[in-house]
Amino acid sequence: xxxxxxxxxxxxxxxxxxxxxxxxxxxxxxxxxxxxxxxxxxxxxxxxxxxxxxxxxxxxxxxxxxxxxxxxxxxxxxxxxxxxxxxxxxxxxxxxxxxxxxxxxxxxxxxxxxxxxxxxxxxxxxxxxxxxxxxxxxxxxxxxxxxxxxxxxxxxxxxxxxxxxxxxxxxxxxxxxxxxxxxxxxxxxxxxxxxxxxxxxxxxxxxxxxxxxxxxxxxxxxxxxxxxxxxxxxxxxxxxxxxxxxx
Numbered sequence: 001x002x003x004x005x006x007x008x009x010x011x012x013x014x015x016x017x018x019x020x021x022x023x024x025x026x027x028x029x030x031x032x033x034x035x036x037x038x039x040x041x042x043x044x045x046x047x048x049x050x051x052x053x054x055x056x057x058x059x060x061x062x063x064x065x066x067x068x069x070x071x072x073x074x075x076x077x078x079x080x081x082x083x084x085x086x087x088x089x090x091x092x093x094x095x096x097x098x099x100x101x102x103x104x105x106x107x108x109x110x111x112x113x114x115x116x117x118x119x120x121x122x123x124x125x126x127x128x129x130x131x132x133x134x135x136x137x138x139x140x141x142x143x144x145x146x147x148x149x150x151x152x153x154x155x156x157x158x159x160x161x162x163x164x165x166x167x168x169x170x171x172x173x174x175x176x177x178x179x180x181x182x183x184x185x186x187x188x189x190x191x192x193x194x195x196x197x198x199x200x201x202x203x204x205x206x207x208x209x210x211x212x213x214x215x216x217x218x219x220x221x222x223x224x225x226x227x228x229x230x231x232x233x234x235x236x237x238x239x240x241x242x243x244x245x246x247x
Contacts, residue, residue, distance in 0.1 A: 001028055001029040002028045002029070002226060002227075002230040002231075002232060003025055003028040003029050003030035003087070003226065003229060003230055004028070004029030004030075005029065006029070006030050006031070006086040006087055006229070007030065007031045007032075007033075007083050007084060007085055007086050007087070008025050008030045008031070008032050008033070008085075008086065008087035008088070008089065008229065009032075009033045009035060009078065009085060009087065009088045009089070009126060010022050010025065010032055010033070010034055010035060010089040010091060011035040011065070011089065011090055011091050011092035011119075011122070012035070012036070012091040012092030012093065013034040013035060013036050013043075013047075013060075013091075014036045014037070014038070014040070014043055015191070015192055015193075016189075016191035016192060016193055016218055017091055017141065017186065017189065017191060017218045017221045017222065018089075018091040018092065019046075019218070020218035020219050020221070020222040021089055021091060021221075021222040021225050021226075022034050022047070022050070022058070023050060023222070024219070024222040024223060024225070024226045025087075025222075025225075025226060025229070026050050026051065026053075026054040026056050026058060027054050028226055028230070029054070029056060030056060030087065030229075031056050031057040031058070031083070032056065032057070032058045032059070033059050033061050033077075033078050034047055034058055034059065034060050034061065035060075035061045035062075035063065035074060035092070036060060036061075036062055037062065037063070037064050037065070037092075038062065039060065039062050043060070044060060047060055059081070061074045061077050061078060062074070065092055065113075065114045065118035065119070065122075066113055066114055066118065068118070068121060071118060071121055071122055071125075072125075074122075075122070075125040075126070078129075079129070084129065084132070084133035085126055085129040085130055085133065085136065086130075086133070086135070086136055086137065086229075087136065087137050087138075087139070087229045088122075088123065088126045088130075088136070088137075088138045088139070089139045089140075089141070089225055089229070090119045090122065090123065090138070090139070090140045090141060090163070091141045091225075092114075092119075093114060093115045093119075093141070093159075093160075094111060094114050094115060095156055095193055095194075096111050096155050096156045097152050097153060097156065097198065098152060098155070099151070099152055099154075100154045100155075103154070103155050107155065108155055111155050111156065111159050112158075112159050112162070115156070115159035115160060115162075115163070116159050116162045116163060116166075119140070119163065120166060123138065123166075123170075126138075127170075127174065127179065130174075130177065130179050131174075131177045131179070134177065134178055135177070135178040135179060136178075136179045136180070137179070137180045137181075137182075137228060137229045137230075137233075138167070138170060138174075138179065138180065138181040138182070139182055139183070139184065139225050139228045139229055140163045140164075140166075140167050140181070140182070140183040140184070141163075141183070141184050141186065141221070141225070142160040142161070142163045142164050142167075142183045142184065142185045142186075142240065143156070143157065143160040143185055143186060144185045144186065144187045144242060144244050144247055145157035145160060146158075146160035146161035146163070146164050146185060147161070147164075147185055147240070147242070148247070160185075163183060164183050164185075164240055167181045167182060167183040167238065167240070168181075168238045171237040171238030171239075172238065175237060180228075180233070180234075180236065180237035181237060181238065182228045182233070182236060182237060182238070182239045182240070182241065183239070183240045183241070184221060184224050184225060184228070184240075184241050184243055185240055185241065185242045185243070185244070186216060186221045186243050186244065187206070187210065187216055187242070187243065187244025187245055187247045188203060188206045188207065188210075188215050188216065188244075188247075189215060189216040189217070189218060189220075189221060190215045190216065190217055190218070191218060194215075203215070206247070209247060210244065210245040210246050210247050211245060211246025211247075212245035212246055213245075214245060215245075216243060216244065216245055220243060221243050224241055224243050228241070
């Protein structure tokens with residue numbers, strides 16, 4: 001129960017790492033605003049059952065990160081609860097694989113809009129709430145692609161590298177308000193996004209390059225997010241933690 005009594009905003013909760021973060025946070029006592037792009041009956045049923053099982057509150061909040069007005073409306077929904085916000089996990093994002101010379105400027109703007117600009121707009125709103133409550137933890141889900149500069153991942157890696165740079169700056173700017181900011185850089189993780197965006201050959205080659213010779217599991221990323229969100233990491237800020245099996 002490392003997050004008992006804390007209130008968390010988590011984006012990208014419909015599947016993969018985000019869904020697992022919601023589960024780990026709930027089982028550790030956090031009340032959650034689970035932010036997703038689309039409403040589905042299956043998701044709402046899952047969140048309702050998880051909330052009852054964990055004896056916490058989980059409120060679905062729907063908005064599209066490509067639409068600033070929807071983000072603003074989502075924040076208004078959260079603010080209407082009159083609850084303080086202790087944790088923000090910027091997990092939502094999209095992936096893209098292509099050689100740099102084959103990547104159009106319009107695609108660059110599209111990916112940055114979702115993976116960086118929208119995340120930063122949401123973060124600006126949430127920081128105001130955290131300052132009022134005199135504390136908080138921001139966890140940004142980046143990628144090892146942001147650190148390694150892999151071929152075919154220049155755009156995706158750059159958008160995630162922007163998250164890392166901002167994380168470090170926020171850690172310095174917000175320390176006086178008792179707000180911490182850290183990033184997680186997952187390696188290849190067994191999610192639908194990875195399966196749909198990478199060929200089997202690329203996945204197998206990446207696994208061969210890792211020390212542990214396997215893909216990561218969403219729970220392994222979620223556990224690190226939980227650690228960074230909790231008071232166990234109270235003296236950690238401005239850091240990037242690779243969770244990649246030793247790539």
